[in-house]
Amino acid sequence: MFQINEDYQKLPGSYLFSTIAKKVAAFTQANPDKNIIRLGIGDVTLPLAPAIIKALHAAVDEMGAAETFRGYAPDLGYDFLRKAIVENDYKARNCHIEEDEVFVSDGAKSDSGNIQEIFGPECRIAVCDPVYPVYVDSNVMAGRTGVYNRDTEMWSNVIYMPCTAENNFVPEFPKETPDIIYLCLPNNPTGTTITKSELSEWVEYAKKTGAVIIYDAAYEAYISEDNVAHSIYECEGARECAIEIRSFSKNAGFTGMRLGFTVVPKDLKCNGVSLRDMWARRHGTKFNGAPYIVQRAGEAVYSPEGKAQLKEQVAYYMNNAAAIKEGLSDAGYTVFGGVNAPYIWLKTPDKMTSWEFFDYLLENANVVGTPGSGFGPSGEGYFRLTAFGSYENTAAALERIKKL
Numbered sequence: 086m087f088q089i090n091e092d093y094q095k096l097p098g099s100y101l102f103s104t105i106a107k108k109v110a111a112f113t114q115a116n117p118d119k120n121i122i123r124l125g126i127g128d129v130t131l132p133l134a135p136a137i138i139k140a141l142h143a144a145v146d147e148m149g150a151a152e153t154f155r156g157y158a159p160d161l162g163y164d165f166l167r168k169a170i171v172e173n174d175y176k177a178r179n180c181h182i183e184e185d186e187v188f189v190s191d192g193a194k195s196d197s198g199n200i201q202e203i204f205g206p207e208c209r210i211a212v213c214d215p216v217y218p219v220y221v222d223s224n225v226m227a228g229r230t231g232v233y234n235r236d237t238e239m240w241s242n243v244i245y246m247p248c249t250a251e252n253n254f255v256p257e258f259p260k261e262t263p264d265i266i267y268l269c270l271p272n273n274p275t276g277t278t279i280t281k282s283e284l285s286e287w288v289e290y291a292k293k294t295g296a297v298i299i300y301d302a303a304y305e306a307y308i309s310e311d312n313v314a315h316s317i318y319e320c321e322g323a324r325e326c327a328i329e330i331r332s333f334s335k336n337a338g339f340t341g342m343r344l345g346f347t348v349v350p351k352d353l354k355c356n357g358v359s360l361r362d363m364w365a366r367r368h369g370t371k372f373n374g375a376p377y378i379v380q381r382a383g384e385a386v387y388s389p390e391g392k393a394q395l396k397e398q399v400a401y402y403m404n405n406a407a408a409i410k411e412g413l414s415d416a417g418y419t420v421f422g423g424v425n426a427p428y429i430w431l432k433t434p435d436k437m438t439s440w441e442f443f444d445y446l447l448e449n450a451n452v453v454g455t456p457g458s459g460f461g462p463s464g465e466g467y468f469r470l471t472a473f474g475s476y477e478n479t480a481a482a483l484e485r486i487k488k489l
């Protein structure tokens with residue numbers, strides 16, 4: 086008789102967004118006349134930029150003609166896209182990354198969940214707390230995380246690095262030595278980030294301890310401050326200890342299109358074995374390529390028109406972020422983030438728990454956000470609002486919150 090992977094049974098239910106949806110549905114049913122504003126989920130709302138639509142149309146036409154039709158994409162992704170990535174995301178920032186170190190994928194969620202496959206089962210992971218849940222859950226599925234404690238909401242074999250107002254949301258080097266360190270910067274959910282020199286210290290630390298850093302830079306496009314690195318490869322030595330994961334979701338509105346990439350430098354080795362070659366093997370075996378049409382759309386992200394149009398989109402969301410930050414500060418809230426990321430992380434007032442504040446906001450302002458505790462125990466007492474709504478809705482939500 087077959088057996089299941091018991092490690093899946095260890096996963097606690099993913100209650101966060103389903104609980105939010107249930108609470109909102111119950112509230113709407115009881116109050117059908119109320120207009121709810123949703124600033125909870127981290128999904129974009131602006132339509133795709135014209136340069137991207139143009140590239141999509143052209144690629145669709147190519148697929149309809151025998152001479153230009155394309156079947157399976159090359160394993161690593163099309164040359165035209167990897168070239169554009171290397172030129173714009175790396176060369177332009179003085180980072181040495183080669184085209185065959187870039188692996189095009191269907192997004193950062195898959196890559197950040199899959200990358201753990203190339204590491205040994207005994208590796209210990211370290212994660213920031215609060216954290217994007219995929220890193221821990223994918224390691225739970227792989228049997229790396231030990232036993233879950235429902236009271237502390239922590240895994241016995243995971244090293245947690247609390248990121249709170251007390252340490253200015255800068256993770257500290259853990260007391261126990263990890264093998265794999267997940268860093269997401271700028272950060273979801275806190276909307277904060279660290280400076281390039283602080284990131285360089287993490288690179289030093291990884292090299293010293295023999296750890297690898299999985300660097301999730303999904304929000305790189307939102308960086309506004311000069312002292313923040315756009316890529317971990319801006320830090321000396323990162324080629325030997327870091328894998329970088331990128332997404333087209335938040336910089337170009339591809340959440341429904343699906344495109345991302347992972348960089349595994351050739352200098353990253355474990356006992357002489359190239360991780361780049363391992364990831365190439367894994368990619369070739371388990372992934373059959375992002376669609377040609379979508380890769381052409383990705384190429385358009387780097388065209389002069391694409392860049393200009395996407396800069397405006399990012400500015401639109403960051404204008405919302407600034408409005409939320411300012412509005413909440415004026416209303417007496419303590420707020421973080423929103424400068425280099427499209428998320429605002431606020432301290433709940435009057436010592437409310439994250440969920441108490443969720444209910445309070447829903448009932449009294451009809452605004453939906455995300456309870457910080459849903460991202461990890463150190464998120465308790467915090468709350469996340471996103472800047473991805475329309476400006477009108479964002480402004481209306483703020484007016485309501487100010488009146489509370």
Ligand code: PLP
Nearest residue numbers: 192193194217273303332334345
């Ligand atoms: N990484 C982080 C930190 C995210 O917040 C998200 C999406 O919200 C992703 C990855 C997923 O990106 P993608 O849409 O490319 O799968």
